[in-house]
Amino acid sequence: MKKIILVAGARPNFMKIAPVVRAIKNYNKSSVTKRINYQLVHTGQHYDVEMSESFFKDLDLPAPDIHLNVGSGTHAEQTGKIMIEFEKVCLREKPDLVVVVGDVNSTVACALTAAKLSIPVAHIEAGLRSFDRTMPEEINRVLTDQISDYLFTTCDDANENLMHEGIPKNKIFFVGNVMIDTLVAHVKLAKKSRILEKLRLRENGRLKKYAVLTLHRPSNVDNQLVLGGILRALNKVSERIPIIFPAHPRTVSRIKNFKLNDMLFFLDNPPLDDFPGKIMLTPPLGYLDFLCLMSNATLVLTDSGGIQEESTILGVPCLTLRNNTERPITVREGTNIVVGNTPNKIVKTAFHILKNGIRQKKIPKYWDGKAAERIVKILTKVS
Numbered sequence: 161m162k163k164i165i166l167v168a169g170a171r172p173n174f175m176k177i178a179p180v181v182r183a184i185k186n187y188n189k190s191s192v193t194k195r196i197n198y199q200l201v202h203t204g205q206h207y208d209v210e211m212s213e214s215f216f217k218d219l220d221l222p223a224p225d226i227h228l229n230v231g232s233g234t235h236a237e238q239t240g241k242i243m244i245e246f247e248k249v250c251l252r253e254k255p256d257l258v259v260v261v262g263d264v265n266s267t268v269a270c271a272l273t274a275a276k277l278s279i280p281v282a283h284i285e286a287g288l289r290s291f292d293r294t295m296p297e298e299i300n301r302v303l304t305d306q307i308s309d310y311l312f313t314t315c316d317d318a319n320e321n322l323m324h325e326g327i328p329k330n331k332i333f334f335v336g337n338v339m340i341d342t343l344v345a346h347v348k349l350a351k352k353s354r355i356l357e358k359l360r361l362r363e364n365g366r367l368k369k370y371a372v373l374t375l376h377r378p379s380n381v382d383n384q385l386v387l388g389g390i391l392r393a394l395n396k397v398s399e400r401i402p403i404i405f406p407a408h409p410r411t412v413s414r415i416k417n418f419k420l421n422d423m424l425f426f427l428d429n430p431p432l433d434d435f436p437g438k439i440m441l442t443p444p445l446g447y448l449d450f451l452c453l454m455s456n457a458t459l460v461l462t463d464s465g466g467i468q469e470e471s472t473i474l475g476v477p478c479l480t481l482r483n484n485t486e487r488p489i490t491v492r493e494g495t496n497i498v499v500g501n502t503p504n505k506i507v508k509t510a511f512h513i514l515k516n517g518i519r520q521k522k523i524p525k526y527w528d529g530k531a532a533e534r535i536v537k538i539l540t541k542v543s
């Protein structure tokens with residue numbers, strides 16, 4: 161059987177590549193005559209233990225076969241470094257197919273490298289569009305899809321977006337959502353997490369009401385006024401419900417640079433009494449701890465893409481602190497509301513949801529835990 165390279169580089173990639181690895185292993189176990197020969201490449205875009213290694217452990221992902229160790233840098237530096245290192249890997253390993261996931265710099269860098277070497281590319285989570293070219297991820301998505309040979313999609317919107325951009329129908333495969341495969345596979349295990357006790361959200365078996373916040377988009381955290389406005393709004397919300405904020409390293413460094421520390425308190429300095437009207441900041445959490453935290457939350461506030469999808473499946477109301485989403489299906493069918501980053505609107509909508517809740521419409525088609533199985537089945541036929 162031919163050789164496949166699977167690429168992962170940044171935190172949201174690990175949840176997407178894990179079910180593909182598992183589906184390949186299952187295929188290899190069940191097939192007597194055919195095997196898929198694969199290698200996992202980690203670009204090193206994310207490198208902190210909390211952003212990378214802990215996910216390999218939680219998701220039972222095998223250690224990468226090849227590590228490019230590129231680390232941080234400007235977009236051009238990071239993309240360029242990944243391309244230079246990944247080209248060496250492709251020339252040496254001569255894969256018949258490169259599989260990339262999501263929309264991070266590692267995705268576009270490896271897709272472009274492979275395409276230029278005439279190696280076919282498969283893109284998992286193709287076709288999502290925010291139609292906002294100021295987002296680095298949108299550029300990554302559009303470019304990756306244009307040079308991919310097999311485009312695996314999560315929803316009908318994505319199929320339509322791709323066809324509008326001139327991608328032939330026979331390259332598009334509607335398979336469902338691999339991120340949800342990972343959620344479905346781990347939701348039981350996540351119940352064993354002790355994070356709620358650790359954060360004193362469950363005491364003597366009693367669960368408190370709380371909200372979970374994540375924030376890392378450049379449009380929200382790179383501007384002092386915008387970030388300050390969001391934090392002020394959320395401090396107001398936290399007078400009614402404690403807000404737990406597992407913060408991305410870039411957000412923590414912006415909070416410090418902008419001297420906004422006094423709007424939050426840090427987990428390493430927790431108050432002895434109950435939560436005051438302030439946001440409670442923790443380091444980034446591992447997959448199982450975060451899933452446990454999100455599953456039991458009353459409300460999720462986020463600018464992440466994946467969390468909009470996960471909260472839809474968990475049935476937890478989600479306020480997306482952005483002006484757009486590349487995942488409109490989570491608004492139409494799930495629990496998502498795109499609220500923007502204007503302080504008044506955030507407070508008003510959060511209070512409304514806390515009072516009235518939100519009704520889930522339905523679970524999107526093929527978000528059923530079997531997307532990776534479908535992908536592997538297709539790959540065995542086409543590659």
Ligand code: UD1
Nearest residue numbers: 170171172205206207208211232233264265296297409410
């Ligand atoms: C990247 C993705 C984004 C994804 C996010 C999830 C791109 C363009 N963006 O954004 O789509 O939602 O990951 O986390 O690829 N840093 C650390 N430790 C790490 C990694 C990063 O401290 O392990 C800090 C560094 O200061 C770095 C900054 O975070 O410069 C930004 O990291 P980078 O990977 O460039 O982009 P993200 O903002 O994480």
